[in-house]
Amino acid sequence: MSSGTLYDKVWENHKVTELPTGQDQLFVGLHLVHEVTSPQAFGMLRERDVEVAFPERTHATVDHIVPTDDRDRPYADDAAENMMAELEENVRESGIEFSDPDSGNQGIVHVIGPEQGITQPGMTIVCGDSHTSTHGAFGALAFGIGTSQIRDVLATGCVAMEKQKVRRIEVTGELGEHVTAKDVILTIIRKLGTDGGVGHVYEYAGEAIESLGMEGRMSICNMSIEGGARAGYVNPDETTYEWLRETDAFADDPERFERLKPYWESIASDDDAEYDDVVTIDGSAIEPTVTWGTTPGQGIGITEPIPAPEDLPADKQDTARRAQEHMRVEPGDTMEGYEIDVAFLGSCTNARLKDLREAAAFVRGREVADDVRAMVVPGSQRVQAAAEAEGLDEVFTEAGFEWREPGCSMCLGMNADQLQGDEASASSSNRNFVGRQGSKDGRTVLMSPTMVAAAAVTGEVTDVREMEEVVTA
Numbered sequence: 238m239s240s241g242t243l244y245d246k247v248w249e250n251h252k253v254t255e256l257p258t259g260q261d262q263l264f265v266g267l268h269l270v271h272e273v274t275s276p277q278a279f280g281m282l283r284e285r286d287v288e289v290a291f292p293e294r295t296h297a298t299v300d301h302i303v304p305t306d307d308r309d310r311p312y313a314d315d316a317a318e319n320m321m322a323e324l325e326e327n328v329r330e331s332g333i334e335f336s337d338p339d340s341g342n343q344g345i346v347h348v349i350g351p352e353q354g355i356t357q358p359g360m361t362i363v364c365g366d367s368h369t370s371t372h373g374a375f376g377a378l379a380f381g382i383g384t385s386q387i388r389d390v391l392a393t394g395c396v397a398m399e400k401q402k403v404r405r406i407e408v409t410g411e412l413g414e415h416v417t418a419k420d421v422i423l424t425i426i427r428k429l430g431t432d433g434g435v436g437h438v439y440e441y442a443g444e445a446i447e448s449l450g451m452e453g454r455m456s457i458c459n460m461s462i463e464g465g466a467r468a469g470y471v472n473p474d475e476t477t478y479e480w481l482r483e484t485d486a487f488a489d490d491p492e493r494f495e496r497l498k499p500y501w502e503s504i505a506s507d508d509d510a511e512y513d514d515v516v517t518i519d520g521s522a523i524e525p526t527v528t529w530g531t532t533p534g535q536g537i538g539i540t541e542p543i544p545a546p547e548d549l550p551a552d553k554q555d556t557a558r559r560a561q562e563h564m565r566v567e568p569g570d571t572m573e574g575y576e577i578d579v580a581f582l583g584s585c586t587n588a589r590l591k592d593l594r595e596a597a598a599f600v601r602g603r604e605v606a607d608d609v610r611a612m613v614v615p616g617s618q619r620v621q622a623a624a625e626a627e628g629l630d631e632v633f634t635e636a637g638f639e640w641r642e643p644g645c646s647m648c649l650g651m652n653a654d655q656l657q658g659d660e661a662s663a664s665s666s667n668r669n670f671v672g673r674q675g676s677k678d679g680r681t682v683l684m685s686p687t688m689v690a691a692a693a694v695t696g697e698v699t700d701v702r703e704m705e706e707v708v709t710a
């Protein structure tokens with residue numbers, strides 16, 4: 238194999254042909270499906286009497302609309318019930334494996350792929366969901382796709398795509414205490430902008446990235462899309478292989494693991510690979526980071542002042558003004574002390590076991606502040622079960638959190654979990670757009686899971702570094 242980036246190598250390995258449009262046709266290794274974006278695509282196949290080409294390369298789950306409290310069927314919400322019923326019919330007819338709520342494997346699509354080992358290095362992975370970039374943490378090329386592309390992939394196992402440039406983002410040094418992957422990605426997006434990645438795929442590298450576990454790498458790749466990049470990835474290494482070894486795909490088949498490992502090693506970017514751009518960020522300077530505005534790029538370190546719009550680049554001033562009005566924040570203040578009504582610990586960015594463990598260490602023996610509604614929504618049923626096995630559910634519920642069933646929940650409010658009126662939320666999710674959490678006047682402050690835990694117990698945005706951690710395990 239010639240020397241190059243992971244992106245180039247995996248692209249070339251999956252390229253079927255160049256199309257007259259100038260795009261390449263790529264073979265898709267894994268197609269993940271959820272209930273929101275797939276029904277129309279299945280409908281188009283049915284209209285043309287076309288069958289799903291590779292059901293064995295397709296895997297479905299239900300996450301966006303699923304209730305996180307009472308899951309008895311039919312669901313209380315008719316629209317949710319209909320979407321679920323349609324997905325059930327589509328997967329049954331096509332012979333697609335479905336991590337349904339009775340399987341013990343249901344969860345957010347970007348949580349279940351990696352935990353079941355179906356997400357693997359060197360794969361092309363697509364899903365009708367923008368945060369598919371999450372799977373790049375394993376050294377896969379993972380893209381969100383639209384409805385007509387979902388149809389194409391269902392029908393042919395291929396997708397037409399334009400090749401992107403590759404920007405390597407090197408995060409150097411060691412992260413400070415209680416500085417997490419979430420703080421790193423919020424900092425990257427703050428520095429490069431929400432559209433800084435347009436036309437690019439991000440390769441994350443450097444000591445601060447390499448020292449992260451898979452959960453942290455997933456949080457970073459997850460938000461690549463919020464930085465405008467088409468995808469993001471981390472080169473596979475021993476950390477990646479350790480994770481994979483334990484998954485369903487390989488735990489009982491170590492020979493398969495050994496057989497695939499040389500391929501995984503071969504697709505990592507070579508030391509002399511050429512990049513279209515290289516950006517270096519000092520990881521040791523990153524603080525716990527929160528957003529003050531209504532885009533993920535409007536972030537600051539917890540001790541930093543909120544910027545005055547007139548100090549920002551001209552094209553950012555208007556949105557900053559509007560964002561500050563919506564959020565009711567003043568330039569010069571810090572976000573510390575910003576009062577919250579809701580604490581949401583969930584989403585495909587930060588609802589894995591490690592996130593819940595880290596948050597629990599700041600909740601143990603404490604109580605949720607008066608008038609704060611706090612909820613934990615595990616990323617999957619497996620996360621939920623593992624957390625319960627180590628008593629984390631009790632840590633949270635004893636403190637006054639609600640312990641919910643897995644799904645997207647208040648990350649986007651497509652089910653009953655929504656902000657009310659102008660409530661402010663401390664959220665471990667990835668988007669703080671106006672209206673995102675279900676109420677047009679709702680205010681979302683993005684932060685890491687430990688910062689959500691700290692905010693839940695103090696009732697305001699809090700520097701987690703000033704709180705005592707209580708770890709018992």
Ligand SMILES: CC(C)[C@H](C(=O)O)[C@@H](O)C(=O)O
Nearest residue numbers: 273274301365366367368649
């Ligand atoms: C519903 C889905 C299409 C959407 C996405 O693509 O990201 C959702 O997951 C989100 O996070 O906004």
Ligand code: SF4
Nearest residue numbers: 368584585645648649
């Ligand atoms: S958890 Fe949020 S970001 Fe992730 S797939 Fe669901 S709605 Fe999208």
